[in-house]
Amino acid sequence: MGRLDIRQLTKTFDEGENVIVAVDELDITVEDGDFLVLVGPSGCGKSTTLRCIAGLERATSGRIRLDGRDITDAKPKNRDMAMVFQNYALYPHMTVRRNIGYGLKITTDLDSSEINDRVEDTAALLEIPDLLDKKPKELSGGQQQRVALGRAIIREPEVFLMDEPLSNLDAKLRTTMRTEIQQLQQDMGVTTIYVTHDQTEAMTMGDKIAVLDGGELQQLGTPLECYHEPTNQFVAGFIGSPSMNFIDVERSGDTLEAGAFSYQISSETRNAVDTASSRLTMGIRPEHIELGTAEEPNAVATEIEVVEPMGEMTYAYFTVGGATHTASIDGERRTVAGEQVHVVFPEDKIHLFDQADGAAIK
Ligand code: ATP
Numbered sequence: 001m002g003r004l005d006i007r008q009l010t011k012t013f014d015e016g017e018n019v020i021v022a023v024d025e026l027d028i029t030v031e032d033g034d035f036l037v038l039v040g041p042s043g044c045g046k047s048t049t050l051r052c053i054a055g056l057e058r059a060t061s062g063r064i065r066l067d068g069r070d071i072t073d074a075k076p077k078n079r080d081m082a083m084v085f086q087n088y089a090l091y092p093h094m095t096v097r098r099n100i101g102y103g104l105k106i107t108t109d110l111d112s113s114e115i116n117d118r119v120e121d122t123a124a125l126l127e128i129p130d131l132l133d134k135k136p137k138e139l140s141g142g143q144q145q146r147v148a149l150g151r152a153i154i155r156e157p158e159v160f161l162m163d164e165p166l167s168n169l170d171a172k173l174r175t176t177m178r179t180e181i182q183q184l185q186q187d188m189g190v191t192t193i194y195v196t197h198d199q200t201e202a203m204t205m206g207d208k209i210a211v212l213d214g215g216e217l218q219q220l221g222t223p224l225e226c227y228h229e230p231t232n233q234f235v236a237g238f239i240g241s242p243s244m245n246f247i248d249v250e251r252s253g254d255t256l257e258a259g260a261f262s263y264q265i266s267s268e269t270r271n272a273v274d275t276a277s278s279r280l281t282m283g284i285r286p287e288h289i290e291l292g293t294a295e296e297p298n299a300v301a302t303e304i305e306v307v308e309p310m311g312e313m314t315y316a317y318f319t320v321g322g323a324t325h326t327a328s329i330d331g332e333r334r335t336v337a338g339e340q341v342h343v344v345f346p347e348d349k350i351h352l353f354d355q356a357d358g359a360a361i362k
Contacts, residue, residue, distance in 0.1 A: 002159045002190060008027060009059055010023055010061045011049075011059055022048040026045075028217065028220060035182070036208050037194045038196075038209075038210050039209055040213055044212040046195040048215075049195075049212070053081070058073075066159065077107060081157050082159075082161070083152065086164040087168070090144060096133070097116070099147055100132075101115045103154065119154065123150060126153075131143055142177065149165075159192070160191070162181075164197070165177075165181070178205060199238060199239050202223065231360055244283045245284050247282045248281050249280050251278045254266075254270055258321030259322055260321075261320055264298060266347060279356070280355060282350055282351070284350050289327035289329075290343070299343070302340075302343055304336070305319065307337050313328050314335060316335055
């Protein structure tokens, strides 16, 4: 079992006069066997959270429980967790065989032939049996990453903790390893917490993702919940690539306005926003913007400024309401910079956020 319960976790660092709140009253539960991704921009507190869970940092306040057992103050080696680091942290003078087996050697009383059997099974699982007698410096980045994974796997922990494990690999290898880590995690059914700043990794790998900003949890949900029903503008803008488009608008009755931009809302939308302030931010995902005709409701005349053909999709950039927007349009539809178009933001696809606190209203 490996159900992890994080309650009101707070970690501060005293820097002379300043107190840095790296993690701020975090509440997260990870169910046994789940893959949770902690995602957010640089400095949002992901690594500190993971290090508190691992016992490498001491929590300032709050509790961490594993299957009901309070491990907040337990030594790292008594937590039944294995961590994989960004820089792999392999022992340079040891062979791959010894690197993978070392954890078992120091934490169990298995004899050397039992350890060797487990090392060979692990190497077979990771498809690196040929590397066992090499030293880390003789390995590629991807191979070193497999050895680092092997070191974690062999211990059969309750929880895997992974801190940006793929960030030193090139884009192609990263994609391959992403799938392999997911497959391994599913086969082993081990609860995993995975830190990344890469929203694509978060979307594709996590059963759940926890989006952090400024040490605070912004949203905890499945990738699709965070994508389709973001709780606030930060999550809406962080999850999704290219990012959601935003326009700051002022509501006047049934109309949202930003300079010459004017957007009529239905009574249903109006009811949703009635209690919020009149200063709103409208959001629309690139793939929800349509190129339509002047007759369509809320069509806006504009000019395509830049075109980026991606093959299947073309990204078209244009300005509406004083803000640059990206539309993701079918690659089959030919478009060129300078083309005059009418863009349509379908009302059932728009998001509205309160400008005061960024909270999602619709
Ligand atoms: P990155 O993606 O850049 O690694 P992160 O989201 O993992 O960022 P953390 O490394 O957890 O963020 O840092 C959160 C905040 O805590 C930052 O402001 C950082 O400067 C600060 N911080 C982290 N460790 C320490 C430390 N040992 N001493 C002082 N401040 C720290």
